[in-house]
Amino acid sequence: MGLTHAQEAGFRVLVDTDAAVDDLRALCLLLATPQFEILAITTSDGALAPKQGAGKTCALLESLKRESIPVAAGPDLLTTPPPWRSFAQRVTWGDSETVVEYSNRTSATELMVDQLRCAEKPIVVVCLGPLTNLADAVRTAPDIESKIEKILWYNDELHPPSGTNYGHDPEAADFLLETGVPMDVISNVGRDAWTFDEAFLSLIESIDTPCAQRIAVAHRDPEVLERIRTGHLRLWDELLPVHLSHPELFRMEKLTVTPHLRISRSFDGVAVKEEIIRMLGGHAHDENVLFLEFPDDPDLFTEDLRPHVRDIIRRHGHEEWRLCVLTTEFHQHLGIYSIVGAKMGLRARDILGAGMDELEVVSYAGTGPPLSCLNDGLQVSTGSSLGHGAISIADDPETRPEAAFKYSGGVLRLRLKPEHWDQIRDDIAQGIDEHGLNTPAYFDFIRQLGIRYWLEWGREDIFLVERVD
Structure with missing residues (x-):
């Protein structure tokens, strides 16, 4: 029996995370939005060590009843952990402060290669941390390059490359930047950077959905809240799902020497925050034909x-x-x-x-x-x-x-x-x-x-x- 498709699926994505607090926000956005089909999640060495990040990710998926999404950890790289690692360890991702134990023997590289090789159409790889795992996967299986529609990466700068995610594994980033695989880099730096402030947190708290409440619980922790009140937290990795669904909100600059690479130079922060609220409320991408927004009043x-x-x-x-x-x-x-x-x-x-x-x-x-x-x-x-x-x-x-x-x-x-x-x-x-x-x-x-x-x-x-x- 053949299928007749009335509508195309949204985005099939692989996600790689280093399990910082903004990664939690990004993952909740992806999980809250039916438009995104998360094929797998891998963890890299950054805010947390890969196995710690995998444990946090599994706890999140368990709390949201999404345990069927496979998770795999990459290799340990950083000899000196970043100074915010202990803070990242204390952020609660699941239903309790004791995260579920991660025990999957499949490596991040193996999981990425398997998912990409099995993909019928090219997929988007969303990278929230360093590019270690994806670079390892492409080195291991160069044939998967053709299965990557594009890489969506959060990093501060691209010309020349700089920033925390780049600095954690510059060799991996340099390798992927030279492959010719299309890459969009999203950034929010400088004096005009948009913050994740307490007013925005209050809006998220008012949304009675599991993903919104998971963000609210984590960010009402006194230690996280103090960082919000001091202006430390900004819109970082959560920008990637918004860019994927609404690229028109971002002003992208294409590099003349390497036209397959683009970086955001600005974005409509008000509209981005409005879209985050809509996505967390489950309204952003209902597969409606006539309704602009499905009724829930x-x-x-x-x-x-x-x-x-x-x-x-x-x-x-x-x-x-x-x-x-x-x-x-x-x-x-x-x-x-x-x-x-x-x-x-x-x-x-x-x-x-x-x-x-x-x-x-x-x-x-x-x-x-x-x-x-x-x-x-x-x-x-x-x-x-x-x-x-x-x-x-x-x-x-x-x-x-x-x-x-x-x-x-x-x-x-x-x-x-x-x-x-x-x-x-x-x-x-x-x-x-x-x-x-x-x-x-x-x-x-x-x-x-x-x-x-x-x-x-x-x-x-x-x-x-x-x-x-």
Whole structure:
């Protein structure tokens, strides 16, 4: 079955970080925005040692339920750690001050080479620290150069190269600068540099999404807050995701001798900060066709849903909110299995790193309601619709809340856990006993159950997951 793509995916990115506090902000922006598909994260030697940075990164991904993103550490290089390393070690990235232990044996070089070689199209490599890992990967496998769309790097200056990230591994930077791979360097230095101030932090704190709150918690730490109040923290690495999605906000200068290299000379700081707020709120790149911004004002919704709108978005994110709302309108009533189908499709995309319209889906929910209502949620949440020829119903007499998702040569199966399916069947049976089948009272009963499951059931927790590669 071939896929018909109604819309292209956003940016597929590899991220390399040295785990400074501004890297945390940049990663949260990337993770908050559906437009970005993070294929892997590697850690380099800079603010933290690579394994320390990998531990922090894993803690962040665990707290945001994004553990499926692979993480690998690069080599230790710095004989003398930077003076701010002890500060960077104390910044909390996860749900507790004890970060999860990093134990992956795959090296950063191996992970980068594997991801780039497997890429069907060139991808963007976002470098938040020194260029050690990417240089090692290109030296190891020169063929991957053609798989790099461009390198996006934060560094102070390019002509001549200077700055902290350059200084931590100048040899790696010089090597990549000479390869001819396109590189955009983003900078925020000088007297007019834009700061990360307390007023901006307050705006981030007001956003009730997991990524925004992760930044808020880390930056309300007294030690971090003191650096904010003294004007030490500036907009640094978080500029890279904004530049990737809105390059028009940056004035780029192309170097005449090496035209594949560009550096930012200025940017619209007000507009950049506004975009950061939008991205953290989950609004920046909803894949909408007609909406400029998808509605999330509780007053716009029905009386029974209104009290739960903020909690649903806070718990499950704006993307799930959008897909479940669209599913319900398409399905023309708020049903249990349609909501489960929307959560299932989005969870498959989370795990696979897939955008809309990129999956082939086989549903085992059959064609008979109420179980087949799962199919409506699957279509809306994946874009794998009947019109695209990208969803089919399995010829299997045993219908069940399960689907197989085909992507990049592999298959991922998701099935609703038995205890959750038993609860649904028991609740539906109770509704039939109390209100009869397909009566107005029955559908109202199902609607209230749907709202409750929508709010209480996290898509990370309710499915059995099996890879069939």
